[in-house]
Amino acid sequence: MGLADSVLAVNNDLPIRTDKPVHSGKVRSVYWLTEADSARLIREQGYQVPADTPLAIMVISDRISAFDCIFHGEGGLQGIPGKGAALNAISNHWFRLFKQHGLADSHILDIPHPLVWIVQKARPIKVEAIIRQYITGSMWRAYEKGEREFCGITLPEGLQKDQKLPELLLTPSTKGILKGIPGVPEQDDVNVSRADLEANWQAFGFEKREDIALYEQLLKQGFAVISKALADIDQIFVDTKFEFGYVTDNQGQSKLIYMDEVGTPDSSRIWDGAAYREGKILENSKEGFRQFLLKYFPDPDILLNKQRMPEREALARDNELPLDAMMAVSKTYIGVAEKVTGKPITLSANPKAEIVDILKTRYGLID
CATH class of the missing domain: 3.30.470.20 (ATP-grasp fold, B domain)
Known part of the structure; x- marks a missing residue:
């Protein structure tokens, strides 16, 4: 398996049973479960929500968006290795901390896989x-x-x-x-x-x-x-x-x-x-990637000027970013996640196959 295989770039084509269109955002895709499946999971998994609550499966991808565009790298790399797992791990950690401090709840009911949340409709x-x-x-x-x-x-x-x-x-x-x-x-x-x-x-x-x-x-x-x-x-x-x-x-x-x-x-x-x-800014977030893009492209105004959106979209579509730039972002995301959670982020060799297997065998959501 190559590096590109470990990246979950397309996350809106999973065979999850649904009777509504899949909503695909810049990074996450949302699959609304059928009424029957929502009610069954609430019952079987003991989720503390009203019995008729609509549920969704939220799958995070490893895509990277900046300046409202999705960027990709050399060698067929359609995302950042480990990015999705790092983001979810960080969010999960903070939501747990919020609960411990008696703050409000989140919409997450279950975490079946490092790239997946089961959420209630909000x-x-x-x-x-x-x-x-x-x-x-x-x-x-x-x-x-x-x-x-x-x-x-x-x-x-x-x-x-x-x-x-x-x-x-x-x-x-x-x-x-x-x-x-x-x-x-x-x-x-x-x-x-x-x-x-x-x-x-x-x-x-x-x-x-x-x-x-x-x-x-x-x-x-x-x-x-x-x-x-x-x-x-x-x-x-x-x-x-x-x-x-x-x-x-x-x-x-x-x-x-x-x-x-x-x-x-x-x-x-x-x-x-x-x-x-020491008077220096070392970005441990996506801002570092944005700054890289502003320096990398000869005309940064394309990225900053909303009037030039068609040019910006073409820039993102037609340029493969250097592998070392993509891997630097991977290192930042995984580094922050491991610091925050105190646990290693492991890259799965084939995340899509793992997700399908778990949702099928443990949750009965795939025919």
């Missing part, structure tokens, strides 16, 4: 919950150009690049294109203020106005738990994006939960503490 809040502890990235680029107001919060003058902010900043943005919300442009990824959320809480998917404060509290608490755990291994939690949604609990009550992934190198910036103290 009603997502249409806000990417972004929290920042340092000024860097897009926020620094905007600040440098003279912008001082972010999501209704005014930053002081005189901040330096990569400096710790005076306080944690919540800078939410829209998740998907939201229509008909006054003052919020109809495009993905638009910054929104607390006032926008307050004025249009239902349009953003909040079930109660006071849940805005609850989501902010859960965001800060989750950030603090991960930040402390990372500091213990001399890593800095720079900024991150959480997603939230509602599920119905066993008592038929609606509750706010964490969903998707948390605290991973895909959804966060993580810096090496020792390097930072």
Whole structure:
């Protein structure tokens, strides 16, 4: 088996029994189970959810997306070896830690394989919950150009690049294109203020106005738990994006939960503490890959300018990235996962075959 075989690049073609289309995102694919299979698994596996809860199988891939495009490497490498397993292992670790600290639950009910979650259906809040502890990235680029107001919060003058902010900043943005919300442009990824959320809480998917404060509290608490755990291994939690949604609990009550992934190198910036103290930035997250791409391609504006999306897509499609660049990303992801979890990440020789076998024999989800 070659390196390319150990990569799970296509994850939307598994023969899982479903009566709905497979939803394939940039990295994960979601298979909604039939009503009968959902009810059977809840019964057989003893999941603590209402008997009629819809369940899904979420399969993570090893694909790497940056600047809204999927990139690939030489030698038929359609993803990053170990990336999916590393991301899931990190998320699973933080979700367990959240539980130990009495924070909210997640949508994950079961982890049958390192690349697979069984999740309950959630009603997502249409806000990417972004929290920042340092000024860097897009926020620094905007600040440098003279912008001082972010999501209704005014930053002081005189901040330096990569400096710790005076306080944690919540800078939410829209998740998907939201229509008909006054003052919020109809495009993905638009910054929104607390006032926008307050004025249009239902349009953003909040079930109660006071849940805005609850989501902010859960965001800060989750950030603090991960930040402390990372500091213990001399890593800095720079900024991150959480997603939230509602599920119905066993008592038929609606509750706010964490969903998707948390605290991973895909959804966060993580810096090496020792390097930072020496005045250097050593990225232990996808940001390192983004910086590589900006240097690698002669015209980085293609990657940064939303008006040049067709050129950007062609760039990602037509260029095989060097193997050493892909393996450097693999080393970063696996390294962070092993530091965080304290356990080795093992690459499976044929992840797809393993997943099919487990879902067939243990869960009866493949004919």
